[in-house]
Amino acid sequence: MNVLELDRITKRFGRVTVADELTLSVRQGDAVGVVGPNGAGKTSLFGMISGDLRPDAGEVRFDGHRVTLLDPSVRCRLGIGRTYQVPRPFLGLSVFENTLVAAQQGARTRGRASYALAARVLGETGLADLAGRPAAQLGLLQRKRLELARALATRPKLLLLDEVAGGLTDPEVTELVALITAAREREGLAVLWIEHVVRALTATVDRLICLAGGRIIGDGGPLEVLASPAVKEVFLGTADALTEAEDRDA
């Protein structure tokens, strides 16, 4: 069964088309990687799934509901959890409170159960020691972890990860991959993961899509997609280097 279906969604910002009759489905429990050059519309796609952006045309269906016009809070409660590429924690709240509020409002837990959920997620994301810190004091990498913690605390059925691995060292990437794999196994959640660190993706996902100019130009097994000529062509700069590195490894 499909947990997410995008049906010919279109979105333009002035003359920039970030989604061009884009159609995509994600099955329950699937992990799908998303790559694409800068400005391809990856983050915008997440915005239309989570509700921060409204498509100009087309329909978004989640878990059997038409959610195209629903508020982000409602979608979150239905089971869509997202992280932001540029982390946006609640700066005036502590790390624990950031997670707790997501557990209480997103996962609709109360009292002790909400405290337990928040504490568990902080443990999983390696933030337990920072629980009492104001989020404003965290550095970028810790903020990225907090994004992940907050998204997980809403107990999603679909987790949208927007470049959570950028800037991590190799062992940290391995840790992150393990964490996400564990969450998938435990909760059976589906993951859509935008990442320029292709190594993290290939270790986690069974399927990779490549976005460019608001269209899907590659969809399939990760290595196969990365090797396709159309995908190779759109990649320039850093992503290109990564693909090459991947080729060398292969």
Add this chain to the structure above:
Amino acid sequence: MRYIAGFIVILLAGVPYMLGPAVEQPLVTLFSLVAMASWWNLLAGFTGLTSFGQQAYLGVGAYGLYVLALAGIDPFVAIPLAAVLAGVVALPVSFPVLRLSGGHFAVATWVLAEIFRLSVTLSPAIGGNTGVSLPGISGYLPLLRQAVVYWWALAIAAGSVLAVWLLARGRYGLAARAVGDDPVTAASSGIRVARIRRWAYCLAAAGTGAVGALLFTHTLYVQPGSIFGVQYSVLMMFMVLIGGLGTIEGPVAGALIFFALQQTLAAHGPWYLVLLGAVAVAVTLFAPRGLWGHLGRPLFPIAHLQER
């Protein structure tokens, strides 16, 4: 320390027996400041809604009391009813103003208060521009009336601080603080932002309405030109900012500081305003979290701590 606060309230309740009207009168002013500031802080400090239009609900509270008293209800009994009325009036108003945020919201609330003021000015049935005096109060002997006003003022101040604390430290308050920090993240974390803001707006209106009604029983006369004055919102902002935005103690500290400045310096005319301005500038520059935010430890904590 919290018990000391309770003890102080009990001591203050004895003022009418021990010290009489000369002390009661200024304290009523102080208490109304504490209450106003606390409710403004629920809006601006916790929920991120900086309103310049809370005087609208001072007015609704006062004129609501007038209408209720005219209908034969004892004015002191009618104070809570006037508060509820202000909260109810705020509900439909919240729909247009809460579509806006930041500076637009601030200006919209101000414009709205002006509309309220004009509507009263243009309504001869409730006194128009000249204002009205409070009916149904002549049955009280002055000494008793002043004492009851004082007790109401104390109850409203203590009740407001307590209510805002209970709200802020609970599930609602955590969500409200998140909304104040980042409404976008809040929504995508499952927080129903509009609902959180609406509750804050209506509850603050009710609390402010209680203060408006109280001020009417204190002055016995109300005029649209004064009760709907924007200076009240400026005052609320001043007190909360110098005391400490988003803390429970901040508005109380701010009210005390303002009250002390007013009592000692009001005789010096314009210099008093210059000094107020200087204090505001100094605090924003050197203690942006307000005096309590920098100096005090919270007596009324709102943080959620992880259980160990």
